[in-house]
Amino acid sequence: MGKEIIEHGFTWNRRRFLSAMSLGVGSVALGSLLMPDLFKSGGIEDEAFTPGIPHFAPKAKRVIYLFQNGAPSQQELFDYKPKLREMNGQEIPPSVRGNQRLTGMTANQASFPLVGSFVDFKQYGNSRAWVSDLMPYTAKVVDDLCIVRSMYTEAINHDPALTFLQTGSQQGNRPSMGSWLSYGLGNENKNLPAFTVLLSRGIGNGQGVYSKLWSNGFLDSVHQGVQFSKGEDPVLYLKDPDGMSRKDRREMLDNLSELNELSYKEFGDPEIATRIRQYEMAYRMQTAVPEVMDLSKEPDDIVKLYGPDCLVPGTFAANCLLARKLSENGVRFVQLYHQGWDQHGNLPFEIAKQAKDVDQASAALVTDLKQRGLLDETLVIWGGEFGRTSYTQGKLTADNYGRDHHPRCFSIWMAGGGIKSGIVYGETDELGYNIARDPVHVHDFQATVLNQLGLDHEKLIFKHLGRRYRLTDVSGKVIKDLIA
């Protein structure tokens, strides 16, 4: 037998070997047909991103982010928990609280009694979504909204949580969402910045917002957010000084630009080119900004829709109206911050005022965009940086309580921009403490927002200090169920 095997071996000549091998290679080729990505590993460079052009056809062209700074309490607004009222005053079961880390503000609290919401909820619209009585106007447009009750984050304090939502990192120094979009999609209107910021403040306990939140990080500085403030001079240093004519300004800019060109040729620093472009945009903004900021021509119906405060500069309502005008004029990302949602104590009193400040105008913005055909292409986002605890912070009395920071779940809503309307996504447990189904991590949310704008969050990349950065860092998935 051994002899036969040896003889058989001798009969293997080159031709047989080659034909057998060619079949083998063929079979590998056949197998590779089933692996479309076989030769693509590490091929990010191959599909180099072209700044300003989306990866695929976008559903939304613009974003208006109504950031509710300070973390609105979901138990009082969108996450209806009748069980909390039933168990009012009882200690939160340890099985629910688990090993959740607490803030320094409640960590030393001896007991953690649950507290039911002081406000009633009702169901609205065709979606039968539960909305609290604090939000009567939002309740009316609930069929245009997608309420997500299962957001969660990693940070437990305001600044890191806010920075995390806006930049994808708790530490800062990274580009803000608006900067990424400016980088990814470019300007739609070259007379206005692609990323603008509007601030307002409610009566409640406030938390700071800092310009690092609208920083361009390591991206080119044209992508930085431009803050529009209230008053005579919405964009600082934009106005020509008294006595300078527009013609003088033009001449000065032309001369300056020549000088800048020279030094750009010499040093090749891209920031010089950026500076030239920014001077030019500022020049065009000198006419575009006053037109956008002028609210005096808004018809009476619009004033009624947004509420009379929309004509008082610096209010949330006025900022919503401005956001619509900026968005209408092609600003890619309008970021609002409304401060005052940090109700550690005195919650019933403060949150009622806070809600009253934002409710009508937020709903009005959705309606107003819709009636102009803009809601299809504009994504509106409403929400804070984390949620609040189901147990009280401080003393629980018959009509007063507080809630501490709670990163494990919070509610936001989105509208338009190709997001499903009239749905409520995700669920928390009956005590509103943990997520029961469909969790949405901050990176998932960011990935979904980018997706709606035609950007693949895994491909919207910028290489900096030898590392490739994304808004979603190294995780995040698009939540398909949110997409219409």
Place this chain on the structure above:
Amino acid sequence: MKNKLRILAEQVLVALNILIVFLLIFTGKLAVPFWLQPIGRMHPLILHFPIVLLMLAVAMDIYRAANRNINSSTLYNNFSGFLLLSGALLTGITVIMGLFLSREEGYEGDTLSWHKWTGASVFFLASLIYFIRNKAWYKTPATWISAGLVALTLMATGHYGAVLTHGEDFIMQPVYANIQKPSVPVEQAIVYEHIVHPILEKKCTSCHNPNKLKGELALTDSMALAKGGKTGKLFVPGNPDISLLLERVHLPLEEKKHMPPDGKPQLTKEEIMLLTLWIREDAKFSQKLIDLPEDDSLRIVATAVLKPETNEEKYDFSPADEKTVAKLNNDYRTIAPVAKGSPALDVSIYNRDVYSTKQLDELGEIKKQVVSVNLNKLPVKDADLKSVSQFENLRRLDLNFTDVTEKGLDALTFLKHLHTLTLSGTKLSFNGLKEKVATLKNLKTLYVWNTGLTPGEIAQLKKDYKGISFIEGFKDDGKDTLKLNPPQVKNSEMVFASTTPVQLFHPVRGVEIRFTLDGTEPDSIHSPVFDNTTVIDKRTTVKAKAFKNGWYSSDVITFDFLRNSFVPDSAVLLKPLNSVHLAEGAKTFFNKKLGAIGANNPAWANFWAGVRNNDMDLVALFYKPITISSFGLHYMLEETTGIYPPELVEIWGGENESKLKLLATIKPPLPEKGGKPSLETLETLFKPQIVSHLKIIVKPHVEKERRFLVLVDEMFLN
């Protein structure tokens, strides 16, 4: 020994034949005890062995028939006989197991009886072949025939069995699923037939069909669906919360009664939502989708499902030259590709001062590629739309707040792809528009908010054009009466030297402001209307309220105008201020900047001067002597945080430092416990004095070792 075993096996085989005939005849009466049921359930496990053994045995028989030399080999013969015998025995056991299993709930119908009888046939056939295969007449043709028969019956049995476990079309399903079904136009879709039924068919009917009535339930047609199953009716029309169908779907996955069972494809959230909405809207079987209201959730979600995937629209034109596109881009005209690799272009034009039709006419080179044009808020005239009509592939046209009317729409008739047109804020007239809409063949959405069309006219349009969404918007119908916000004050400083005009205003057009100067509440009858002529010359509390027809009047707002006649030429503090309340030092008290309540307010951080640990000793000097007869100060109160009024204020005055005498003292009242924060002004009058040197001592409140903070922003010398 070997022989004995074989004989025994043969006997068992005969016995099995008889048993199976018996069981087949009386299947209907077979009652399988629970402890035997696991045996039945092993049917799908065991059945693979007899298939292989039988196929191998008949194949060896064919090989034997074809090769005579093997024919004579006893070893070969015995081995293939052994295979056949064991195959037949295992088939018998499998058949019995199958019969047991078939008695369990949910196995009924034609497929089951086909499976049963073909399966039994395999067994009888195999037994028969075993006993005749060594007969002299069993030659080549007979071998071929019996092998063929075994193979055929095996295949038939396997097929029917597989249909039972996996459902119809299991194998080809991925292929079918990928073949585009002729999609139903949304206009013709029936909710049950085109939305609900396909979901059930995809996820439920493999177990719930007339052949396999699991839970005595079939979900294959409307009749069976309405009938329900063993546990009862599937749904209560109009009440998804108590409907059995959804209850089963919502049970936790690990729950036995959860449907579809663990391991089977689950319903997606969208599918669950569609079923819920359908039941909520009374589970009608003949409801047409477009008869539902436009904002109905079921209609919205179902329409999205029916629409062919529109994620990436495919365009049948070639891309424009990149250089041309770059050249045509300018400061007021943005032309951008819809996406990377897409030939389609979006065009937006801005700035009404720069707009002319030239900006459209210049785009001739890319007229094929332009799919959307945004001309919102530009002075576009009807005639200009001729320049738009060159964009033959236009999908969306934005004309909000332009000067176009329905007359201009004639030019758009040629745009056969145009599906979205925004005309909000334009002047349309119903009569012309009514006919013009018909000429826009592909139009799906038309925005007509704020156009002068009445709600009745829009309702008429909606009725005439069912396939088009007419989008209205907010119109003030007077039902929602809002409260006005209070008037505001335009005066840049609330502290004045001698006289000041009161400058009230209200941002809302047409508001009437009424006011009082005597501290009483203004009302709409007695109080004067503010007309910008009021001038005051002393400390005054202005109360104002806004009124307008159709609105609730505003809350009363109070503005305190404070007079300070003399600003010292030099002022100095003799003792330090609290380090976080430095404000502008000694200048603070005469800089006309009032502080505010609330630590987040810049006016809190910058305008309050405070002391806690020592007195506030202020020396104010005047180069020219002044005559004063009153002193006042403005301070803040926040009982809860320990910001208290001063214990005592002493005002000393005279010609110079050595000739000071006490002019007056103020002893403010203590705040209530738990009182709200407030801003207070206290003034004291004294006999007129000529002074050039003033010394003001503010002493913080002290209570049992505890010193309270005092915050002062302004002082008033009159």
